[in-house]
Amino acid sequence: MDGAPRTLRCFNERHAAEMLSDDGVETVTSVEQNKVERSIEEVFTAYKQIHSLPQPTLLREQHYLYLKKGLRHLSDAYECLDASRPWLCFWILHSLELLEEPIPTAVASDVCQFLSRCQSPTGGFAGGPGQHAHLAPTYAAVNALCIIGTEEAYNVIHREKLLDFLWSVKQPDGSFVMHVGGEVDVRSAYCAASVASLTNILTPKLFEDTTSWILRCQNWEGGLSGVPGLEAHGGYTFCGTAALVILGKEHMLDLKALLRWVVSRQMRFEGGFQGRCNKLVDGCYSFWQAGLLPLLHRALFKEGESELSRQRWMFEQQALQEYILLCCQNPTGGLVDKPGKSRDFYHTCYCLSGLSVAQHFGNQELHHEMILGREENRLAPTHPVYNICPEKVAQALQHFLRLPAPEDDRWTGASAGDRLSDPASASGSVDNQS
Numbered sequence: 031m032d033g034a035p036r037t038l039r040c041f042n043e044r045h046a047a048e049m050l051s052d053d054g055v056e057t058v059t060s061v062e063q064n065k066v067e068r069s070i071e072e073v074f075t076a077y078k079q080i081h082s083l084p085q086p087t088l089l090r091e092q093h094y095l096y097l098k099k100g101l102r103h104l105s106d107a108y109e110c111l112d113a114s115r116p117w118l119c120f121w122i123l124h125s126l127e128l129l130e131e132p133i134p135t136a137v138a139s140d141v142c143q144f145l146s147r148c149q150s151p152t153g154g155f156a157g158g159p160g161q162h163a164h165l166a167p168t169y170a171a172v173n174a175l176c177i178i179g180t181e182e183a184y185n186v187i188h189r190e191k192l193l194d195f196l197w198s199v200k201q202p203d204g205s206f207v208m209h210v211g212g213e214v215d216v217r218s219a220y221c222a223a224s225v226a227s228l229t230n231i232l233t234p235k236l237f238e239d240t241t242s243w244i245l246r247c248q249n250w251e252g253g254l255s256g257v258p259g260l261e262a263h264g265g266y267t268f269c270g271t272a273a274l275v276i277l278g279k280e281h282m283l284d285l286k287a288l289l290r291w292v293v294s295r296q297m298r299f300e301g302g303f304q305g306r307c308n309k310l311v312d313g314c315y316s317f318w319q320a321g322l323l324p325l326l327h328r329a330l331f332k333e334g335e336s337e338l339s340r341q342r343w344m345f346e347q348q349a350l351q352e353y354i355l356l357c358c359q360n361p362t363g364g365l366v367d368k369p370g371k372s373r374d375f376y377h378t379c380y381c382l383s384g385l386s387v388a389q390h391f392g393n394q395e396l397h398h399e400m401i402l403g404r405e406e407n408r409l410a411p412t413h414p415v416y417n418i419c420p421e422k423v424a425q426a427l428q429h430f431l432r433l434p435a436p437e438d439d440r441w442t443g444a445s446a447g448d449r450l451s452d453p454a455s456a457s458g459s460v461d462n463q464s
């Protein structure tokens with residue numbers, strides 16, 4: 031293991047100096063921030079009293095048992111997610127693959143059959159059987175099926191109908207609505223680009239004007255908002271940037287402004303990330319924000335930046351690992367937003383995804399690990415564009431590239447073979463980040 035820190039950042043006596051100073055002006059925001067910092071200080075203090083070595087432990091077994099149970103049984107608390115059932119499949123399966131826990135064949139097959147019942151007769155996937163198709167569960171379902179990665183899983187996806195669905199939500203200005211008659215925001219462009227590239231149905235016409243629409247979401251802060259003109263936000267910034275990476279247009283963003291915005295979202299005292307300026311730390315932004323750094327590293331490398339590190343992303347990887355391992359683990363399994371919050375599969379998935387980003391730098395050729403704590407804390411790497419393991423991305427691309435791209439007759443004057451770009455470039459280019 032290289033680059034492992036010898037001491038914890040929170041053991042440093044100067045660490046307390048990173049707490050917020052309100053300069054004598056108390057606001058609602060500063061009161062909330064102080065409250066969170068105090069609760070995190072308690073966690074760090076308790077840890078220091080019990081341990082003298084930097085050996086925080088990932089509670090693998092507990093997380094595994096929590097996830098395994100969730101695949102078969104959900105408590106009443108999940109009733110409100112009845113329209114997000116493919117998401118639950120993705121969050122759990124991706125968490126399991128990060129923990130390198132195999133999915134039993136029978137479970138995998140049951141998930142395939144369930145997702146097949148969520149597929150709409152008019153294309154795309156719905157939040158549950160009999161519901162309307164929606165881009166978010168479509169993204170989650172395709173990702174979940176690619177994680178399973180069997181013939182049965184790939185065969186669930188009706189690609190011609192999926193292309194019909196994507197066209198049904200495409201808007202004349204280049205944006206996408208989340209579902210027919212639904213709202214527009216930049217999540218939709220990412221979900222559409224992600225599923226289209228993974229399944230080899232991406233055509234230039236389908237994404238005509240999408241780049242310019244996404245670019246309008248980058249505002250004066252440097253990050254991206256849900257629609258042009260609003261406040262920059264971690265989730266939307268990831269979606270917009272990852273969509274542009276898939277479309278091969280990320281260089282059109284103001285990359286330096288984006289870099290400045292995202293690194294400023296890592297909290298000085300807590301070590302985790304906030305979603306927006308002046309908001310509180312939250313474990314799920316460990317992926318939505320830290321996941322931007324691999325995309326930015328590669329984009330800046332392609333732009334000829336010569337000063338980029340060949341060992342580290344441009345954020346405090348150790349501080350993020352400390353926050354996730356010390357503050358976000360429920361002792362009985364599952365991960366949380368911040369101390370005092372309850373566990374759920376969404377935060378489990380995105381805390382683990384962020385932990386993976388913070389542990390692994392680079393790609394297959396150039397790989398540098400920085401694992402905080404025990405070697406057993408090591409997670410599998412995750413693909414920074416799709417957030418599934420890189421070999422599952424490669425395997426899906428290989429599978430779907432063998433199949434003919436569906437004839438897109440809404441696109442006149444070009445042959446089906448004349449595609450925008452090789453979808454493999456989305457992962458291939460990430461693999462060449464430095």
Ligand SMILES: [Zn+2]
Pocket residue numbers: 312313314315367377
């Ligand atoms: Zn959250």
